[in-house]
Amino acid sequence: MTDSQIAAPPTAPAATVPASTALASAIVDTLVHRIGKDAQAARPHDWLAATIFTLRNEIIERWMESTKAAHAAGAKRVYYLSLEFLIGRLLRDALSNLRHDDEVAEALATLGVDLAQIEEIEPDAALGNGGLGRLAACFMESLASLDLPAYGYGIRYVNGMFRQRLDDGWQMELPENWLAHGNPWEFERRESAYFVGFGGEVTSAAEGRVHWSPAEAVEAVAFDTPMVGWRGKRVNTLRLWNARAFDPIKLDQFNAGDFKGALDGQLRAETLTRVLYPNDSTPAGQELRLRQEYFFSSASIQDIVRRHVQYFGDIRTLADKAAIQLNDTHPAVAVAELMRILTDFHELPFDVAWDITRATFGYTNHTLLPEALESWPLPLFERLLPRHMQIVYAINAKLLREASKVEGIDGRAIAAISLIDEGGERRVRMANLAFAGSHSVNGVAALHTELMKKTVFADLHRLYPDRINNKTNGITPRRWLQQCNPGLTALLGEAIGPDFQDDAAKLTALVPFADDASFRERFAAVKRSNKVTLSTYIKESMGLTLDPDAIFDIQIKRIHEYKRQLLGIIETVALYDQIRSHPERRWTPRVKLFAGKAASSYHNAKLIIKLANDVAKRINADPAIGDLLKVAFVPNYNVSMAERIIPAADLSEQISTAGMEASGTGNMKFALNGALTIGTLDGANIEIKDHVGDDNIFIFGLTADEVAEKRAGGYRGRDVIAGSAELAQAVNAIASGVFSPDDPSRYKGLMDGLYDHDWFMLAADFDAYAAAQRDVDAKWNDADSWGRSAILNVANMGWFSSDRTIGEYAKQIWGVM
Numbered sequence: 001m002t003d004s005q006i007a008a009p010p011t012a013p014a015a016t017v018p019a020s021t022a023l024a025s026a027i028v029d030t031l032v033h034r035i036g037k038d039a040q041a042a043r044p045h046d047w048l049a050a051t052i053f054t055l056r057n058e059i060i061e062r063w064m065e066s067t068k069a070a071h072a073a074g075a076k077r078v079y080y081l082s083l084e085f086l087i088g089r090l091l092r093d094a095l096s097n098l099r100h101d102d103e104v105a106e107a108l109a110t111l112g113v114d115l116a117q118i119e120e121i122e123p124d125a126a127l128g129n130g131g132l133g134r135l136a137a138c139f140m141e142s143l144a145s146l147d148l149p150a151y152g153y154g155i156r157y158v159n160g161m162f163r164q165r166l167d168d169g170w171q172m173e174l175p176e177n178w179l180a181h182g183n184p185w186e187f188e189r190r191e192s193a194y195f196v197g198f199g200g201e202v203t204s205a206a207e208g209r210v211h212w213s214p215a216e217a218v219e220a221v222a223f224d225t226p227m228v229g230w231r232g233k234r235v236n237t238l239r240l241w242n243a244r245a246f247d248p249i250k251l252d253q254f255n256a257g258d259f260k261g262a263l264d265g266q267l268r269a270e271t272l273t274r275v276l277y278p279n280d281s282t283p284a285g286q287e288l289r290l291r292q293e294y295f296f297s298s299a300s301i302q303d304i305v306r307r308h309v310q311y312f313g314d315i316r317t318l319a320d321k322a323a324i325q326l327n328d329t330h331p332a333v334a335v336a337e338l339m340r341i342l343t344d345f346h347e348l349p350f351d352v353a354w355d356i357t358r359a360t361f362g363y364t365n366h367t368l369l370p371e372a373l374e375s376w377p378l379p380l381f382e383r384l385l386p387r388h389m390q391i392v393y394a395i396n397a398k399l400l401r402e403a404s405k406v407e408g409i410d411g412r413a414i415a416a417i418s419l420i421d422e423g424g425e426r427r428v429r430m431a432n433l434a435f436a437g438s439h440s441v442n443g444v445a446a447l448h449t450e451l452m453k454k455t456v457f458a459d460l461h462r463l464y465p466d467r468i469n470n471k472t473n474g475i476t477p478r479r480w481l482q483q484c485n486p487g488l489t490a491l492l493g494e495a496i497g498p499d500f501q502d503d504a505a506k507l508t509a510l511v512p513f514a515d516d517a518s519f520r521e522r523f524a525a526v527k528r529s530n531k532v533t534l535s536t537y538i539k540e541s542m543g544l545t546l547d548p549d550a551i552f553d554i555q556i557k558r559i560h561e562y563k564r565q566l567l568g569i570i571e572t573v574a575l576y577d578q579i580r581s582h583p584e585r586r587w588t589p590r591v592k593l594f595a596g597k598a599a600s601s602y603h604n605a606k607l608i609i610k611l612a613n614d615v616a617k618r619i620n621a622d623p624a625i626g627d628l629l630k631v632a633f634v635p636n637y638n639v640s641m642a643e644r645i646i647p648a649a650d651l652s653e654q655i656s657t658a659g660m661e662a663s664g665t666g667n668m669k670f671a672l673n674g675a676l677t678i679g680t681l682d683g684a685n686i687e688i689k690d691h692v693g694d695d696n697i698f699i700f701g702l703t704a705d706e707v708a709e710k711r712a713g714g715y716r717g718r719d720v721i722a723g724s725a726e727l728a729q730a731v732n733a734i735a736s737g738v739f740s741p742d743d744p745s746r747y748k749g750l751m752d753g754l755y756d757h758d759w760f761m762l763a764a765d766f767d768a769y770a771a772a773q774r775d776v777d778a779k780w781n782d783a784d785s786w787g788r789s790a791i792l793n794v795a796n797m798g799w800f801s802s803d804r805t806i807g808e809y810a811k812q813i814w815g816v817m
């Protein structure tokens with residue numbers, strides 16, 4: 001027997017159809033039979049839909065397998081209740097997690113279709129504002145990747161986060177219609193529909209039972225989206241509720257000619273799930289928001305209880321088979337809803353129901369900003385949810401009885417623990433309800449968790465000292481490294497092999513490469529290529545030319561005073577002034593990019609956006625500056641924009657006032673993509689510093705303790721500004737209209753605020769920040785040192801994978817691992 005005979009396969013390969021050809025015909029088949037178009041007539045959106053529908057077939061099979069396996073194993077399920085899921089696009093995520101990206105790209109290419117182009121037209125599912133919503137989306141992906149049976153529950157907003165347009169630098173909010181072309185990812189489950197009531201009255205019935213007759217009701221209908229885990233190991237469900245009227249049209253009214261009145265109920269119901277409140281870290285406050293919160297909490301709890309009873313029979317074992325996590329206080333009314341169902345429907349004694357409830361719920365807090373702590377006027381809560389009001393009173397009575405038995409808890413502490421805020425207008429405190437109703441209460445970074453114990457929850461913590469725990473946030477490395485930065489992913493694979501894709505902790509194998517000059521060169525080339533790609537986008541979309549060899553210095557996040565975009569802008573102005581005053585010095589070229597949305601009612605945040613644009617306009621047009629400094633505010637920041645910008649960053653701005661950013665997750669995405677952080681000792685920056693090492697991060701400014709001390713000690717921005725020539729010069733330039741010649745007093749009020757009410761300690765931190773920026777320049781000019789640090793950032797960021805975070809929740813809170 002010859003070698004060639006041994007090597008010959010039993011069947012001739014020429015007879016088999018290449019996978020990409022079979023796939024191409026499957027996509028065309030879907031195009032014809034589902035979309036109703038042929039390849040000649042198909043437009044890009046048709047190709048997008050046909051590709052998703054084709055891919056979906058495989059996803060559905062894995063999805064059904066996952067559900068069946070959990071059922072067969074009698075597994076405990078995790079339920080993540082969140083008013084926000086900031087998912088972004090799903091096609092690239094699903095393709096990449098199923099490892100079908102190359103195959104599908106090839107198949108489409110044979111049809112003359114560019115996969116990258118159709119990926120670009122998929123709308124972002126922007127059902128969230130910022131950090132809290134994006135965290136929920138990363139968690140859903142990690143839950144599936146870790147093979148944990150889980151459901152996300154939220155609202156299917158017809159209009160998610162608004163689209164931001166800049167008119168002469170002013171933010172305009174436009175509705176974003178992400179469902180305009182239909183949504184091929186979702187499955188309407190008409191059979192999974194629940195009655196959700198509002199208002200009405202509660203009456204007593206026989207044997208101490210109560211009966212709630214709501215005055216109004218809507219139907220919650222489920223829409224399911226598959227959440228595909230890494231390597232398609234598991235597919236979980238994101239279940240979003242849509243509101244529908246029971247009686248879509250009142251025919252008698254319609255026939256009597258009252259067309260508008262006939263459709264009133266439908267309109268009222270649809271309004272419930274129409275829009276996402278575009279607030280970040282501030283409560284919406286309106287009645288419609290409380291209705292949204294109860295609507296989705298009630299539907300979700302009914303669904304969870306129904307599933308439990310159907311699978312396991314006995315409602316008393318709920319906590320053994322279901323772990324419900326509350327993503328901040330927005331779903332906190334679910335505590336009262338579960339109590340209502342357990343007592344009113346399953347007729348459990350109050351104390352038994354309370355034990356089950358507490359064993360089932362966990363609560364995550366995402367902000368300490370006092371203005372962000374949700375509370376509802378008691379009369380509103382009582383009018384909308386009369387039965388829940390009674391339950392809240394009953395829980396409160398029990399809670400305060402327990403508290404009064406504990407030594408050291410005095411009248412002041414009792415008032416702070418109470419579910420009802422009695423100071424002024426009486427209000428229901430949602431954070432206290434969530435805390436009392438949960439066996440675990442967690443913060444999202446180490447500092448944040450310590451501050452929770454010392455500040456907002458100090459008294460509840462004294463009462464339940466074992467309840468508060470920390471779960472430092474994480475990000476999914478699939479979306480935030482592998483998918484958004486294929487160049488770096490390929491380079492990492494060449495250096496350390498592919499294992500890091502299955503376990504981000506393995507990125508530490510990269511550490512020795514920091515000292516390898518040829519690897520540093522290749523690493524720098526990948527970064528430069530990402531910067532060129534971003535520059536091309538900015539040139540095409542904004543007409544601005546960027547120098548890819550300048551430092552790309554980036555601050556992208558929601559616009560909020562505590563995040564201190566204003567500090568970044570003022571330092572930019574100071575740098576501009578320095579370059580103009582000292583043209584003879586050797587300046588390091590910089591590109592400063594800003595992006596982010598402001599809540600529509602947040603006046604100062606919108607003014608900060610306008611200021612960034614005004615500063616950009618002047619600096620970019622100044623011939624004395626040339627390429628040394630370029631500034632841009634990139635409009636309509638969203639998940640997809642972050643995926644485009646982050647791989648191109650050299651410097652990540654994480655400069656919040658210490659003690660105010662609960663964690664941050666953008667900080668993790670940048671560092672994982674090889675940007676160095678300039679930041680305060682706030683949120684997860686502290687843990688990032690601990691992981692990447694002090695030499696590989698630029699830390700500056702006051703600590704959280706120092707901020708608190710200064711605030712208590714009568715700090716005045718005015719005194720600091722007087723002592724800093726650079727700061728005074730920049731603030732005066734802005735205040736006197738140098739950047740707003742069309743309206744010279746535009747920023748006077750904003751700048752006056754720094755003198756008199758500098759709550760965010762911008763003046764106090766300015767000099768340290770400016771000095772840190774010059775350290776950045778010095779390091780940048782030592783390419784070896786910069787490259788080494790950038791590589792060490794990537795190598796040491798694996799710990800911030802949301803797989804690690806979810807692993808901790810699973811073991812320590814949910815008991816599912």
Ligand code: OAK
Nearest residue numbers: 131132281366367661662663664665
């Ligand atoms: C939004 C609404 C209400 C309360 C908090 C938020 C919010 O987005 N908080 C953010 O959560 C992120 C995820 O935990 C954190 O990384 C951010 O620091 C925090 O501001």
